[in-house]
Amino acid sequence: MSISVSQGGFSSKNIQGMYTAKNAAVAQPKETVTQGLKNNETDADTVQISSEAQQLFAARSSKREPGTLKIGDNLITWTMEKRVIHLDNDKDLRNALSEDINNAEKIADQIRSDYRMEYGKRLDISSDSLTWEIIGHIYPGEIAKALKKVDFLIPDSISRELDSIVKRTKTIDMGEKGKDENRGLWDDIADLPNWVQDTVKEAIDLVN
Template identity: 30%
Template sequence: MEKQYLLDGLPVQVTFADGLVRIVNDQPFKQAVTGQPEGNTTALVAKIKSDYKASFGNGLAIGDDSFVMEILGHLYFDYLLLRYKSLLRFICVFGLYDRFCRSCRVIDCGERGKDPNRWLWNKLVPFQKLLARRLGNVRLSRFTEG
């Protein structure tokens, strides 16, 4: 199932599967999240979880804070990849840089068993507010390839 949400009037594309949601990490999404990182991400997570429960009959077994942290973490990693492109292309040899960039195009958030990194996002939850502040200071022009 696919659904589009509006965050600050900007479209966000989400695909639902059993135990997994995929968020398209495009320019409108980046703009919406960097505008109000914590508020917009928390609102998006609430909408996604509500629609998931309505569609699948049971809740998505991802804690709200872990879900928010995963979204913010992916966005910040994407920003760093683009911001320090020249350096990271040099460091990440054998196509690793390009693989990282491809993996940032869609943010896969899954339940334990579907998302092998769920434990990592759970552990990083204490840094959620710090990361939200950092993303709030990102100039959108630095969040583009080129």
């Protein structure tokens, strides 16, 4: 059994279909699906989703709601549950940050807005803290190197924790205090003077 998901745009009616198509590797290769979604192709206006993919989506959506943000040709996706955001760490996310490191802040702002709409209360994570958690999972080494250039201001705890974040995961789990063991790290970086934060972002931009 399969279902067809229309690719006629980014209306609320087909957001779940887009999310499913992008993440259901059991349906067809991810790069093929996302390329079709990004291009909004008219010569193939449906994506066939397998029964297994439907079950996967049903299981995930039972406690989480999908979110999307289009940045250029990149479709950024995430799911939510109370006090936690699960951001897909994929090629689209990395491309968006490579094009402009400040896109991380756009994503963070949209996530916080969607969370308030979904749960009727604000997510107890600042936009800056979310921004640095996103950047930190894509460029942990670059952040550490840039911070060490101004290490007279950087607590040793920040450097040690950054050094420990060396692996990329398919999902970036971003939670409030008590739900995310690294929340304090990203809060600490977000509390650094603005000029330090800007210097680090500029350094990462130069590398990329």
